Amino acid sequence: MLITNADIIALMLTVKLAAVSTIILLIIGLPLAWWLARTHHRIKSVIEAIIALPLILPPTVIGFYLLLAFAPDKILAQTWLTVFDSSLAFSFSGLVIGSVIYSLPFVVQPMQSSYERIPELTLKTAASLGANYWDRCFSVLLPMTRRATLAAATLAFAHTMGEFGIVLMIGGNIPAETQVVSIALFDHVESMAYDQAHGLALTLLVFSFTILLSINILGGQSKPRFRHASM
Amino acid sequence: MLRCDLTTQLGDFSMQLKFALPSKGVTVIFGPSGSGKSSLLNMIAGFDSPSLTSTIHFNNQIWYAQTANGKVQTNTPIQQRKIAYVTQSPCLFDHLTIKQNLQYAIDRQHQKPINDQKDYFSLAGVSHHLNISLLWEKFPNQLSGGEKQRVAIARAIVSVPQLMLFDEPLNGLDEQHREQILHHLEQLHQHFSVPMLYVTHNMEELMRLADRVLVLQQGSILAQKDIAEVLSDLTLPFSRHHQAGAVIVAQVHASEKNYHLIQLSLGDGGFLWVNSPSEEHFHGKEIRLRIYAKDVSISRQPTVNSSILNILPANIIDIIGLGKGQSIVKLRCYQQTLLARLTNKSIAQLELAKGDQIFAQIKGIAILGAGLQ
Structure with missing residues (x-):
């Protein structure tokens, strides 16, 4: 079993991709989930279906359409080029966009059902005690759904770590830019370097198990957590 | 002063209310379920909005204004109405300890408590x-x-609101807890000058807390009166209730400490003797009393050598039959109104009729607000 410098670079890049994607996912996903939890708008079902698509579509399908959208003659790619002076295809930014779309249901769906369980009356009571909109978000809504948020973020992070199909389509295989662990592993297998493949595979296996274990512990710990809290 | 002019339509239920209430004391909103009590409170709190032309004013603030063409001109957000609302479900914040729940309200206090009430708040x-x-x-x-x-009520108090709303806060509690909280609410009423609106359909809560009553029926106002008037109004359902009676507010005139008795003035030189376990009743203190209709009987002559302390001259104002051989007699006794529940046989034997001068014998009087002392 062997882990090379290139593998470590791929690992670091994957963690960075997962971290950046998770932060963006929370920024986009939490308000979106909150809106879906409270709205009665007709468009709600359409949005819900679009968000759920990555659960069903093969990642290569999403990757294919993103690849088309990232082509230099398309509006998205051109706008990106004007604003950030860089191209989207085969870039880290492109991977982040792909990952965010790919992992969005893993944040939005659990958060939406978590927000739906918060009684409207509790939030209105907070308002009657003098809390304005943002105060209610930070003093009631976020703390009350803290565990769900943590679980959703962890899941999004882990899911991005294991991404393969989209990266394969839009990322290419550029070390330190788009070569993530799953791609590097695929490379090792293709070139029959099984020792190196073992090293990466085992690292990812242990990592994923740790994450799932921590989600389970977080999820099943409601009462003891309350007892330990103090002023 | 709270002034409401509300029109709303919720499916089959429509509501049209217009009333003004002074900014002090407890107003009980009374009515059967489905009469619109909770909807009214929700609209005053800003938890819901009326659907048609409506205005809500509190003192010099406009809380809600919707014009005839359906345009909502003002809808003051809940947090700016400076109210406290205790609903049937306590709505505590599950992620905070009880102390933190109270601190939450203190950190966002609507106003500074006045100096001599700082401790209470x-x-x-x-x-x-x-x-x-x-x-x-x-x-x-x-x-x-x-x-x-109890925590929900405490949290509402420490927010120092300019108006307190209670929506059947004692629903679903056992007798012991009801009594405890009711006692606290009576104390709150005595200590704290903030106006309160209290929704209930419970006769005991009505008698112990209300200064005035807004009676609702199917989304409109059936009556708006002081507690004494509302209880003795023979056209309202209260006089037919098995707990029917009178609530009297009277001043302490004298006391006989060795007998634990206090003498209360009924006006026009009439007095009432009441047994009081407390010795805190100084001259001039206002005391709230309840006299059940079942505890008042009537005689043509003043009974002599009776164990009953309070035998007072009174006039019969009205008599209504309750069915099943019983009637309620409304009496004027000095400046107060009393109810007496009598059998129809007694009424026939004494030949009682409207306008008659009789003597009321009062067998039981309860001081309200003394509770668990």
């Missing part, structure tokens, strides 16, 4: 009064229903 003060000091470090999910409701 402090964390320690309110916890002492509502007997929740021992619960401080607990979380809401570790509390019983009655404990949660």
Whole structure:
């Protein structure tokens, strides 16, 4: 079993991709989930279906359409080029966009059902005690759904770590830019370097198990957590 | 002054109310379920909005204004109405301890409590009064229903609102918890000058807390009167209730300490003797009394050598039959109104009729607000 410098670079890049994607996912996903939890708008079902698509579509399908959208003659790619002076295809930014779309249901769906369980009356009571909109978000809504948020973020992070199909389509295989662990592993297998493949595979296996274990512990710990809290 | 002119339509239910209430004392909103009591409170709190032309004013603030063409001109957000609303479910914040729940309200206090009430509105003060000091470090999910409701009331108090709203806060609690909280609410009424609106359909709560009553029926106002008037109005359902009676507010005139008796003035030189376990009743103090209709009997002559202390001259104002051989007799006794429940046979034998001068014998009087002292 062997882990090379290139593998470590791929690992670091994957963690960075997962971290950046998770932060963006929370920024986009939490308000979106909150809106879906409270709205009665007709468009709600359409949005819900679009968000759920990555659960069903093969990642290569999403990757294919993103690849088309990232082509230099398309509006998205051109706008990106004007604003950030860089191209989207085969870039880290492109991977982040792909990952965010790919992992969005893993944040939005659990958060939406978590927000739906918060009684409207509790939030209105907070308002009657003098809390304005943002105060209610930070003093009631976020703390009350803290565990769900943590679980959703962890899941999004882990899911991005294991991404393969989209990266394969839009990322290419550029070390330190788009070569993530799953791609590097695929490379090792293709070139029959099984020792190196073992090293990466085992690292990812242990990592994923740790994450799932921590989600389970977080999820099943409601009462003891309350007892330990103090002023 | 709270002025409401509300029109709303919720499916089959429509509501049209217009009333003004003074900014002090307890107004009980009374009515059967489905009469619109909770909807009214929700609209005053800003939890709901009326659907048609409506205005809500509190003192010099406009809380809600919707014009005839359906345009909502003003809808003051809940947090700017400076109210406290205790609903049937306590709505405590599950992620905070009891102490933190109270601190949440203190951190966002609507106004500074006036100096001599500072203690009552402090964390320690309110916890002492509502007997929740021992619960401080607990979380809401570790509390019983009655404990949660006491914390919810305490949290509402320490927010120092300009108007307090209660929506059947004692629903679903057992007798012991009801009595405890009712006692606290009576104390609150005595200590604290903030106006309160209290929704209930319970006769006991009505008699003990109300200064005035707004009676609702199917989304409109059936009556708006002082508690004494509403209880003795023979056209309203209260006089037919098995707990029917009179509530009297009277001043202490004298006392006989060795007998634990106080003498209360009924006006026009009439007095009432009441047994009082407390010795805090100084001259001039206002005391709230309840006299059940079943505890008042009538005689043509003043009974002599009776054990009954209070035998007072009175006039019969009205008599209505309750069915099943009983009637309610409305009496004027000095400046007060009393009810007496008599059998139809007694009425026939004494030949009682409207306008008759008779003597009322009062067998039982309860001082309200003294509660658990």
